[in-house]
Amino acid sequence: MTGSEVPPSFRLAYVPGMTPTKWVRIWNERLAGVPLTLVAVTAAEAADALRHGDADAALLRLPVDRADLSAIPLYTETTVVVIPKDHVGAAVEELSVADLADEIVLHPLDDTLEWERPPGRPAFERPATTADAVELVAAGVGLLVVPQSLARLYHRKDLTYRPLTAPDEEPSAAGPESALSGPSVPGSRVALSWPEARTTDLVEEFIGIVRGRTVNSTRGPKKAPVAQEAAGRSTRGGGAARGASAGGSKGGGTRSGGTKGGGPRSGARSGGAKGGARTGGGTGAGGGRSAKGAKGSGKGTAKRGRPGRAS
Missing domain, CATH: 3.40.190.10 (Periplasmic binding protein-like II)
Structure with a gap:
């Protein structure tokens, strides 16, 4: 917020006998960042306070000139x-x-x-x-x-x-x-009134409070932003789903990479075959050495088996 911007506020005028305490309390609970100021006026001053911009809304008694002021009857007094x-x-x-x-x-x-x-x-x-x-x-x-x-x-x-x-x-x-x-x-009819040309979001908020709407109600001009926000969440959720799907494809690539990894495993198997050949070669060499040993053993046996010379 720049220095030239005025923070939001709400001014509620009320005529003698009105007790807006309950509604002010609910306002402070729901819109803690928007101060509500009470403006005491006489019955004769209430309509002019709205027309001259001295208040955003007013609790007053009917009748009121409906040419430029809107009014919602609230209750009738005894x-x-x-x-x-x-x-x-x-x-x-x-x-x-x-x-x-x-x-x-x-x-x-x-x-x-x-x-x-x-x-x-x-x-x-x-x-x-x-x-x-x-x-x-x-x-x-x-x-x-x-x-x-x-x-x-x-x-x-x-x-x-x-x-x-x-x-x-x-x-x-x-x-x-x-x-x-x-x-x-x-009977004296009590009403909430405001300038018809200045039906702001804050006026709608106070209308909802005096009518007993809950904090989660989507009635009034805030219905569209709520719908837009929900649509935004849906769009973001769809993007996340698409991202997850794309991630799955990438994961599929990883699995394909695993197939590549299978290549080394196949290579390992090939290497194992080569190793087997080497092992076979070693076995063959060992066998060769064993054969030589056997050959040498045969010579020794033949020598020991000769008959001695006659003396």
Whole structure:
């Protein structure tokens, strides 16, 4: 890497209430050489952070403008009502929209719940943020309906929260506009979003992590390189096989050389024949010497066998 090259990194923006801890841990295990930086943004800033290049991807709440941003819905949060601990609603396990009919329900400007018609009675003024609305609940001004993650984020000792359920679907005798046939309860949809024009390999890696893909998964743009690598291994394996075959041919040459080596062995046998001739010659010479010895022995015997002269 030259001095002008920038090492790879990944910036993940997240809105209040998001907890990307698990996904960050998996990222660090799989891509230890690529640091992941968390960028905290407000709900209103999340989309612009992606468009302006301040983040590579973001965990945010839908809706989001799909004209230039891609988004994958991940899950839907439970909707809850934030109330004082001494409120009558704290005595039950859950509250319905009908239970809020006579309550002042705060509706902050950064609310991400898509209401057809907000429950309860509206406040005189809308709080600027959810954090401001929580302070007003603690002051006894009204109640607040938010995703459960935000209720946990802004938790206070003097406040609690209860799940909010939809009213009875069947209209009452008072007609469809009655409290019992009031608005349904929307859920906050959490999504992973990124600029469509910048769908990089690192973005695909993080998509795989949030979708639960394993480290050996070949889905996504890395599928082609994996296939190419496998093809390369196959080609190298074929080359090795051809090399082994060629080596076998050479080995055959060695065996042919062994045939040449058989020539010396044949020569040895020929030499043995010659040696046999020499041996035969030696035997013949020895036989000759034995014959001479026998001849000499015959002379001695004849001399000893002469009769003595008469005296």
